[in-house]
Amino acid sequence: MASKFDSSIQRGCSPCEEDGLNTEAQHFCNLCTKYYCDICVTKHNGLYKRHTVLDRKDVKKWAAAPGTVDVLERCERHPGEALKLVCGDHDQLCCHVCVSIDHRHCSSIQHIPDVAKGIRKDPGFRQLPQQVAVLRKQIEDMKNDRKKNSSSLRKTRTAIVDEIQAIRKKINDILDKMEKTTVQELDRLVADQEMSIKKDMESCTQMHDELKNIIDDIQSKDSSGEPPLYIGFKKCEEKIKQAKEILQNMSSVVKYDLTFGKHNGIEDNLSSMKTFGELNESNVFGAQPRSSLFPRDHVFATEGYMEYNVKMSSDRYDGYIEGICELPGGEVVITDGLNKKVKLLDQEYRVVDHCDVPEYPYDVCHIGGNEVALCVDEHRHNNDDRHELHFINITKGKLVTTRKLSFSHKCYGAAHHGNNLYISSLTALYVYTMTGKQEKKLYEDKTGGDTVKRFAISNDGKTIYITIHSNSQLITLDNLGNKLATFTDPDLLGPHGVHVTTAGHVFVCCYYSHTVLQVDKDGKTKLATLAGGQDGVHYPQALFFSSRASSLVVAGEKGTLLVLNVR
Known part of the structure; x- marks a missing residue:
């Protein structure tokens, strides 16, 4: 059986492996206990002239080289080196290579055997098994929770798909009913027009035959004297008059026909809807908006700001x-x-x-x-x-x-x-609607020029916040247009932009008072004045809460964006 160091067996070059490369080793250093390819051994020999390096012809002697470093004591950055030292400045375990490269200027380098004395009596060391056991239990619990979560997600998906299919069935039923009703109406109209056509044809046939019969009678009386001919003449004139009236009445309808004008709103409304409904993620850190990480009743505070120039x-x-x-x-x-x-x-x-x-x-x-x-x-x-x-x-x-x-x-x-x-x-x-059809006028106030300046809608669509610029008010409506609250405050002068986060936090920027406020979800109380002129707010027009970071972005007359960091 061939030795694992036989020349027929390939070993990877140690430096190349550290760089993510896969190069066959041609050399082995007894002192470094590392393998080298032809290129890397040249660099090694230039640095360590006194090291003994064995090539492939002495591959059997590689087995006599010192063994690999124990896993626990191996340096993660330099796998061929053992951890022998500790840097007190960085509280970091080091091998000799680590010290020579990264810790040359550190003042507290000690040998591990010196600092390891009495480690068995150290309270932290003695508690390690318990700490690890507790942490492993937490990790295992988290893993099981995620497993259950995955199963729950699949069930939720099935339930949502069932709901989508139910919606689709309802839509199909509605369309089937609409089709049936339309076809029934079509059949009724066709039947009515066919009946009119049949009556016209019967009238034509009857008049055609009556005219033929009376003219035949007149011609057969030609030798009977003038009185019968006169009677026939007068009756024929009457029939001609009737025939002309019938033709005149019929000619008013040149052709019986049907046309179909479809309701464009059906296609327009369906084509404007990309999905059957809105899908919202929740309780997924990193996937949900950052605002939802704060409770709905959270009162924000600012901690600095940055200003960005967006001029071109x-x-x-x-x-x-x-x-x-x-x-x-x-x-x-x-x-x-x-x-x-x-x-x-x-x-x-x-x-x-x-x-x-x-x-x-x-x-x-x-x-x-x-x-x-x-x-x-x-x-x-x-x-x-x-x-x-x-x-x-x-x-x-x-x-x-x-x-x-x-x-x-x-x-x-x-x-x-x-x-x-x-x-x-x-x-x-x-x-x-998305196609531009007006559904309703939800709210109106003609007491001033800017009574419905800007507005924001809560995530569930049940609450609407409107800034009344001319009266320095913020009003709150329900989704039927009923007024729920009217808010005023000394810092609320000329309110302009208003924004509500997915979690329900309400922010307002005020043009004349140069302020940014947080208002409670009911639109009745000021929770905080988050920023003012001293923070760079200058005639603000619009604002929003950034979903990727805890920050309020405010803009206005200056033509710059003011990004307020909040917590």
Whole structure:
């Protein structure tokens, strides 16, 4: 049986293996207890001229070389070396190579045998078995919990699929009923028209035969004298008159026909829905928004801020940021009103793309996936007003406008929830379908010019927060438009942007007081004034809570983004 060090057996070069390479060893050093290829042995020999190196012809002598280092005492960075020293400066175990490379300037290098004396009596050492046992138990419990969680997820998936299929069946039943009703109506109309055609044909046949019979009678009386001919003449005139009336009445219907005009709303509404419903993750650290890591009643505090310049070289003005929203990947979309641009920012708030818009852009909201909707509004003196919502997809880092909706009223604020669009007109809040059909006017206040400035909708869609800029108020509505609360505060002067996180935290930025506030979920009480002019807040217009980090992003007249770190 061949020895494991036989020349027919390949061994890997030790330095190459450390670099992730697989090179056959041709040499072995007795002192280093390492294997070397032809290239690495040259470097070794240059450093260690007195080491004895054996090549392949002495491969049998490799077995006589010192054994490998025990696993426990082996240096993880230099597997061929034993841990002999400890660096007190870094509290780190070291081999001789570690010391020569990384700890040459350290002042507290000791031999392990010196510091290991009395280790058996050390309380920490004595408690190790118990600590490890407890930790292993926790790890095993976590593993079992995750196993149960995985099983639960599969069951949840099955239940959701069953619900989706049930929805699909209901839709199919509705469509089947619609088809049946439409076909029944079609059959009724066809039957009615066929009956009319049959009556027309019978009238024609009857009149045709009557005219033939009377003319035949007249011609047969030609030798009977004038009185019978006169009678026949008068009767024939009457039949001709009747025949003409019948033909005239029939000619008013040139052709019996049917047409079909489909309801476009059916296809439009279905095509606007990407899924049967919304899927939301919960209790998954790293997958859920960071805001949900804080309890709903958590009161935030700020701890510093950073300011980011988002001006482009092509911008004519410093900028006036009216709207902000965040994409699932952490990219940010902002609207620059003065420069009439929509800008796409990366996670470091650097502009990576932009697109021009025809008129002044206001609010922007996230629709789903990488799609956003942008409010574009302009009043012109020639009555050619523009009140539009532009839909933009972000594809491979590029902003692409896909479609737009037009409204008869102003379009300053927008939000998306469920399958509906919510649009504010400064004095009213409307609800639309995704195809632009107005469902209802949810709320209206004509007591001022900016009574429905901006708004935010809670994650469950049951609560709506509206900033009344002109009256310095924040009002809270239910999803039927009923007013639940009215909030005022000395720091709430000219409220503009409002944002509610997925966990239900409510934030408001105020234009005239230069403040950012946190308000309770009921919209009745100020929980905190998070930032003011001393923190760089200057005429703020919009804000949002970043889902990838604990930070509030605020923007306004300065044309920069102020990122407030919160805890």
